[in-house]
Amino acid sequence: MILPAAKAAGLFFFAVVVQVTIVESIGILGGSPDLVLVAIVAVALAQGSIFGAFAGFWAGLLLDVARLGTLGFTSLLLTLAGFWIGRYGETTGRDRAHAPLLSVAVVTVLYAVGSVVMHFLLGEPSSARVALVHSLPATVALNLLLAFPVFALVRRLFSPPAPHAEVEFVG
Amino acid sequence: MRVAALGSPVRRTVAPSYSSRTTGPLRRRIVVGLLVLLSLALITGYFRESSNGGLHGFQSAGASAMRPFEVGASRVARPFRDAYGWASSLFHAKAENGRLRKEVDRYRQEAIRNSTAATENIKLARLLKYRRGLTYPVDFSKNSVAATVLQDPANDFEQAIVISAGSSKGIRVHDAVVTNRGLVGEVTKVTHDEAQVTLLTDKESAVTARDHQTNAIGIVRHSQGAEDLLFLDRVFKNKVVNKNDLVVTAGRQQGQLSPLYPRDIPIGRVTKVGQTDIDPFQDVQVQPLVDFTSLDVVLVLVPTSRAVP
Numbered sequence: 079m080i081l082p083a084a085k086a087a088g089l090f091f092f093a094v095v096v097q098v099t100i101v102e103s104i105g106i107l108g109g110s111p112d113l114v115l116v117a118i119v120a121v122a123l124a125q126g127s128i129f130g131a132f133a134g135f136w137a138g139l140l141l142d143v144a145r146l147g148t149l150g151f152t153s154l155l156l157t158l159a160g161f162w163i164g165r166y167g168e169t170t171g172r173d174r175a176h177a178p179l180l181s182v183a184v185v186t187v188l189y190a191v192g193s194v195v196m197h198f199l200l201g202e203p204s205s206a207r208v209a210l211v212h213s214l215p216a217t218v219a220l221n222l223l224l225a226f227p228v229f230a231l232v233r234r235l236f237s238p239p240a241p242h243a244e245v246e247f248v249g
Numbered sequence: 250m251r252v253a254a255l256g257s258p259v260r261r262t263v264a265p266s267y268s269s270r271t272t273g274p275l276r277r278r279i280v281v282g283l284l285v286l287l288s289l290a291l292i293t294g295y296f297r298e299s300s301n302g303g304l305h306g307f308q309s310a311g312a313s314a315m316r317p318f319e320v321g322a323s324r325v326a327r328p329f330r331d332a333y334g335w336a337s338s339l340f341h342a343k344a345e346n347g348r349l350r351k352e353v354d355r356y357r358q359e360a361i362r363n364s365t366a367a368t369e370n371i372k373l374a375r376l377l378k379y380r381r382g383l384t385y386p387v388d389f390s391k392n393s394v395a396a397t398v399l400q401d402p403a404n405d406f407e408q409a410i411v412i413s414a415g416s417s418k419g420i421r422v423h424d425a426v427v428t429n430r431g432l433v434g435e436v437t438k439v440t441h442d443e444a445q446v447t448l449l450t451d452k453e454s455a456v457t458a459r460d461h462q463t464n465a466i467g468i469v470r471h472s473q474g475a476e477d478l479l480f481l482d483r484v485f486k487n488k489v490v491n492k493n494d495l496v497v498t499a500g501r502q503q504g505q506l507s508p509l510y511p512r513d514i515p516i517g518r519v520t521k522v523g524q525t526d527i528d529p530f531q532d533v534q535v536q537p538l539v540d541f542t543s544l545d546v547v548l549v550l551v552p553t554s555r556a557v558p
Contacts, residue, residue: 091318094315095315095318095319095322096322096326097327098319099322099323100322100323100326100329100330103330111378127277127278127281128277128280128281131280131281131284132280134284135284135287138288139291140311140315142308143307143308143311143312143315144311144312144315144319146308146312147292148288148292148295148296149291149292149295149307149308150287150288150289150291150292150293150294150295151288151292151306153284153287153288153291153294154285154288154289157281157284157285157288158281158285161281161284184254200292200296209377214545
């Protein structure tokens, strides 16, 4: 448990640094990819809901610190995202080929909606039109593209232990 | 593929160990609830405290700790970002170039339209000045219709133009058409929104006219030549006509010609006067005042009795 947590902590630290320094400056068709969100989806699907929730909280905290934003804002959203995707992975999404892409697309939309709602609740200026209409389709598409390398990396980092024989039927 | 059958030598493998799959729902909810509460507490505390508070200090320290990594990542990514920026700028420049070209085309068309409108405005202003002037026919003082020229004469033999006003504006056949310079011709065909005007330069046109200075009466016709020259026909030799005299409409019947035109509309200036022994009439050449080759806006004189309100 400690090793995956350490791996996740390092992964998200790296992801947050790359996100705030490089990825956020990439704007294509009005949207920009969200590396941290995609990484959380990948980790939560691989490791489950509690791990996903912790990973979301940690990544959110790092993002809030790096962006000098409201502490806890992104943590709250990413905690819920990590938890829900983890639960999806533990239940209906298990062993389904489309689960990763579906999760990324759905979480990207929900994260954008949640962000707008949170900004509204906190009284911070935010344009729902820009966030949900202009940039969201491009962001979803870019996150889906980003999902392939990120899921491959996460699968490699958090690969399950080699299968071992549990019961052997003998004829 | 997993097959659960006795007698089959298939090995069953265990599913990957998800730490939270094995945990109970209560623990899961407690953990998530705590994290959510912690987030909300962070938000609340961050909002309530001053900028010198503990959370702000923690954030500042955290940001400072991350700064070297961000700077490093930024330096590593700079060449790629520059390349992306260059490609992106190129793409945007091309798109902007296309957009600006369209804009330039649009503005050019607008400038042409504005220039045309300005020219038309000047001409209309001249017509208005003429209409308000002393030389404008009294009977038509409130009933002229300004119209733009839609079609120029098709050829030298058919000296007629089409204007953008018709019976809907009260125009009828034989109405006189003028500009601020002088007489243009008469309406010869009318539709609801357009009318055909036969010019004075048409070989069939004729108008009773008089010398404004000497009152010598005659009929103005086209000279039948290639130029836009007119001549004042049927002026008896005993009448005096001088070079540079102004020829205007007589406004009365002469021979078979009915008085189509109001009195005193300028037609042209006498450029040459001559006579022969065998001809009982003088040979008077008239240079029209109107330039028939560049008519843009004209005024149709509608008699008061037919005025459309």
